[in-house]
Amino acid sequence: MIEVQGLTVRYPEADGLRGMDLSIGRGEFVLIGGPSGGGKSTLAHVLMGLIPETIPAQVTGAVTVAGIDPQRRRVAQVARRVGLVFQNPVSQLFNATVAEEVAFGLRNLAFAPDAIAKRMAWALEATGCRHLRDRAVRRLSSGEKQRVAIAATLAMRPSVIILDEPTANLDDEGVRTLVQTLAWLRQRAEVTLLVVEHRLEPFLFQADRLVWLADGEVRAQGEPVETWSQVRPAFSMPPCSPSPGDDLLVEMRDVAAGYDRSPVLEGCSMALRRGDFAALIGPNGAGKTTLARVLAGLLKPRRGRVLWYAKDLSRRGRRVGLLQQNPLHQLVCDTVEEEVSFGPRNVGAMETVDLA
Structure with a gap:
């Protein structure tokens, strides 16, 4: 279903992937983990065809997804077979209501109204979004928007679904619903699943394999629980003793x-x-x-x-x-120095500050 051979991705200022080899079978559920900057999202964007069509980068190596080469097809063509749910759901929600959003892709592919209604109902039910059907998208919480984005992708019923950090905006109940949805999809929809995540624990007992990426390379892969025990970073937190005052x-x-x-x-x-x-x-x-x-x-x-x-x-x-x-909602300047000084300048605090 997915074959990656010698894949190297170079951005203008850094390497994204370095000579990656990866094979994923039809119907397999693969969990992609690793530290920030390890190459997880880069891999997802290559498989979808977003790199290099919409995200500038130099790509070498061979990639095949659901029988096609995403490097040689337009993203719109790849989207018929591969669905991608972004980490920030706002970047892929375009319609006024939830119902319109879930039906959007199907309408663009000229599905019949009856088929659209059936797929919409199925996708909303599978993601626990049925009660949101007539809600305005702009009034949803971040977690609700994430679930709607997943529903819109499921409605297309692609052969491969890639979820880029799908739990980032979900509460515990939302995560449980997501895990149940993915388990249901594996059993009934025969779809290949790739979940790119930092929060791996909810998926360890559902996934077939964990692939650990670091510095653009596959550092480990295998049975999820065993592999996670090998690569899990040590975590410690210094003691914290809040000392609230009387005021x-x-x-x-x-x-x-x-x-x-x-x-x-x-x-x-x-x-x-x-x-x-x-x-x-x-x-x-x-x-x-x-x-x-x-x-x-x-x-x-x-x-x-x-x-x-x-x-x-x-x-x-x-x-x-x-x-x-989402930090992009509050960054308005071109450089870090301009951004850091923007607030003080606007409130009249013009004293000299050493930003070094």
Whole structure:
């Protein structure tokens, strides 16, 4: 189903893959792991044909996927046989509603309306998205968008499905649903699966093989649990002893917030003291990002108050830093130096800072 021989990929500034050899059989479930920059996403993009058609790179070696050479076909042709779910779902969602998104690819291939309806229902059910069918895509949480992107890919029923870090935006329930969906696909759809992941544990007992990439090379491969035990990096965390002070820093009182006519937070109250280290957890769509936007002053509450040192402050930009899930949403300058100085310049903090 997939044959890779002597594959080398060179970007303008670095190597992506170095002389890779890899063979994957029909119906096999292969887990691709490795450190950041090891070549995992590069491999996925080559198999899909995105490299070099849309991502500039020099490619040598031989690649065959589902009987075709993705280097010699247009991406649109490869997409009939190979489905790719990106790490950032926003990059592949184009339609207003979930139903329109899942049907988009099928309509472009001129499927009959009845066939589109059946495939859509099947894909939404398989990914646990049936209740989202008529929702606006822009109002979904990151995890919900990821599941919709997977549903849209499944609806095409390709021979090979590649998922690039599919759990990145999923909560625990979403991960369980994804693992169940992939197991179901293996049994009934006879599809070849490649999952590119940092978070390997959920898939170790489902996958047939783990391939470990590092520095653009295959460093290990074999039975998933055994291979993972060999390559798993040692992890340790230094002791952390938060020391909250007595000063009440921020307080939310009966806050309600949402988007358009869709309520997200209702009657939300909380308090944090100076020095607190708090973890905000919950399922996809529960309101975690909305709460963060309210605290940062980016979203105005419909009801309730947000107090800083017991004062209702509207200009919180200098007091609250918000690092968004997708950093591309907040990077606006051409160079690192310009980006780092952009915020201070815009709030009038022009003192000289040594950026070296």
